[in-house]
């Protein structure tokens with residue numbers, strides 16, 4: 001879709017929110033809370049951004065962009081080269097971080113810009129009258145994007161702000177927050193990886209893995225377990241065998257053989273390149289499949305993941 005930037009709000013230092021609308025004012029494709037879209041920044045870099053508006057508002061998509069000092073062009077261009085009236089290419093919404101509607105309670109833990117997918121969840125949960133609490137961790141009130149919005153109805157009595165929590169006090173605070181909810185509550189977290197690691201570690205005490213949900217914002221360097229090994233992929237439809245050497249991705253090998261797999265981030269975070277696996281055990285190195293999905297070993301993110309077995313049979 002080509003969408004027009006209708007409005008820009010500076011939400012916090014280095015964080016701007018873009019309201020994107022169809023040029024003809026038409027309704028946009030619907031999305032579920034926690035969904036994200038690909039946005040092509042000026043210069044052609046594609047990045048994923050969570051939709052942080054009200055999912056019931058079909059007239060616009062709201063995204064918040066944090067200026068990354070290490071930016072390879074994506075956030076820098078969206079901050080420096082985009083103004084009201086700019087037109088951006090935006091992909092269809094996808095959701096790898098969905099709410100579980102059957103959960104009796106929802107505990108949301110966001111840190112920094114990780115608040116964005118939780119915001120669309122909070123809108124939906126508030127509209128449904130669901131039981132939820134949003135814990136928002138930030139360095140200070142000034143650096144808290146959407147703080148004013150969250151301090152108003154319908155969120156005010158469901159949001160807890162936690163500022164400048166020292167690293168050695170985080171676990172105790174998380175335990176406190178978790179203890180205020182029921183053991184059957186589902187936990188959702190988004191933010192920097194070390195923060196999410198702590199939330200997952202504390203929430204895992206007495207809670208099954210499939211009640212904990214996380215969304216990575218940015219690919220961390222995915223450390224291979226030891227060296228990269230060569231393996232083969234077999235295409236189920238034709239039986240064709242392709243060798244995947246160390247240092248080369250499955251996507252690249254398939255492209256070489258004339259098989260184009262759709263990709264977007266190429267960093268294991270967006271889920272565009274997921275392909276079903278019929279045989280073999282993937283070595284999952286992505287951040288988009290859940291723990292449970294990885295354990296099932298029946299799909300693979302072809303841009304970053306590899307194989308633990310000498311052959312993987314792909315449903316291609």
Ligand code: FES
Pocket residue numbers: 262263264265266267268269270271272273274286288301302303304
């Ligand atoms: S292209 Fe984004 S996960 Fe593979």
